[in-house]
Amino acid sequence: MNGELIGYEQQRGWFRNAIATGRLTSSFLFVGPPNIGKRTFARYLAKSLLCERVPAAELAPCGVCSHCIQVAAGTHPDILQVSKPDDKAEIPVKLLIGRREARMQEGLCHDIRLKPMAGGRRIAILDDCDVLNQEGANSLLKTLEEPPPHALIILIGTSAQRQLPTIRSRCQIIRFASPTRAEAEQILQRRTGELALEPAAISAALDAVGDDLSRAIAFLSDEFREFTELFTKHLLEQPPEAISTARVVTQFVEAAGTEAPLRRARLSEVGTLAAEVFRRRLRTAAEANQLRNAQVQRDLFRMERSLELVRHVDRFANQATMIEAWAADLQRGAAAG
Numbered sequence: 001m002n003g004e005l006i007g008y009e010q011q012r013g014w015f016r017n018a019i020a021t022g023r024l025t026s027s028f029l030f031v032g033p034p035n036i037g038k039r040t041f042a043r044y045l046a047k048s049l050l051c052e053r054v055p056a057a058e059l060a061p062c063g064v065c066s067h068c069i070q071v072a073a074g075t076h077p078d079i080l081q082v083s084k085p086d087d088k089a090e091i092p093v094k095l096l097i098g099r100r101e102a103r104m105q106e107g108l109c110h111d112i113r114l115k116p117m118a119g120g121r122r123i124a125i126l127d128d129c130d131v132l133n134q135e136g137a138n139s140l141l142k143t144l145e146e147p148p149p150h151a152l153i154i155l156i157g158t159s160a161q162r163q164l165p166t167i168r169s170r171c172q173i174i175r176f177a178s179p180t181r182a183e184a185e186q187i188l189q190r191r192t193g194e195l196a197l198e199p200a201a202i203s204a205a206l207d208a209v210g211d212d213l214s215r216a217i218a219f220l221s222d223e224f225r226e227f228t229e230l231f232t233k234h235l236l237e238q239p240p241e242a243i244s245t246a247r248v249v250t251q252f253v254e255a256a257g258t259e260a261p262l263r264r265a266r267l268s269e270v271g272t273l274a275a276e277v278f279r280r281r282l283r284t285a286a287e288a289n290q291l292r293n294a295q296v297q298r299d300l301f302r303m304e305r306s307l308e309l310v311r312h313v314d315r316f317a318n319q320a321t322m323i324e325a326w327a328a329d330l331q332r333g334a335a336a337g
């Protein structure tokens with residue numbers, strides 16, 4: 001196994017066979033949980049197809065030829081990469097079909113039709129497809145339906161159901177599942193290499209988020225770790241004080257910026273983290289055979305109320321009110337009334 005890519009033997013086998021038999025189509029939709037390696041696999045596939053030394057069907061790029069080096073550096077002229085800008089909630093249409101005054105004279109749909117400059121293919125990797133708006137998705141349809149013969153287009157999202165049916169029908173869907181625990185630890189070690197984390201710290205991060213790789217990556221960031229430490233301290237008070245809990249959460253959510261979807265994502269993460277804190281305390285009580293006391297019932301309510309916050313985070317425009325109501329319920333440990 002090439003050490004550059006961890007896991008995904010089923011996907012490797014599928015692409016090896018498709019390339020070897022000449023049945024590699026032009027448009028793909030990679031779906032699966034966030035941050036599990038879909039983007040890494042897309043770049044690995046691109047490197048395999050462009051490698052000068054190893055046949056593409058082996059799906060084992062040499063890593064040292066000029067094409068491999070350029071792909072790794074993100075400078076290959078035949079690879080087009082588009083993703084949601086950090087300061088935006090959606091992928092701007094201009095990245096796909098150009099600015100309004102230059103429609104179809106620039107952007108991904110224009111550039112993918114140009115003749116390859118260095119390799120034998122033009123490869124487009126479009127990340128964050130879950131946040132394609134209607135106009136953006138529609139602008140892709142003709143390119144997906146009638147791709148140039150030298151083109152390979154890879155769209156990346158978390159779920160096929162979150163894409164328009166017209167997008168799904170024009171793409172070969174490749175599904176990615178969450179990695180095993182051992183694979184997740186390897187992936188985290190590689191992605192956080194500059195932090196020089198001990199294996200125990202990586203394992204603890206996965207334990208804290210229920211083996212969710214995406215959340216573990218966030219958990220290991222300095223900002224999230226500091227918030228998690230402070231937030232957990234508030235939650236474990238008897239009872240969790242509503243005003244201070246709401247204040248800590250509001251500051252963390254507002255730090256995401258002014259875009260509503262980014263704030264909702266943070267609030268959803270807060271609810272998930274809170275539910276996990278109470279779930280762990282319930283597990284400890286179960287192991288000690290102490291499930292009948294009143295504290296357990298309050299923690300069970302708090303866990304369920306935090307999960308309810310996650311489910312409802314997209315339904316309410318006034319996040320401040322939602323946070324205050326949730327924090328008050330955590331303090332009571334029971335429904336209001």
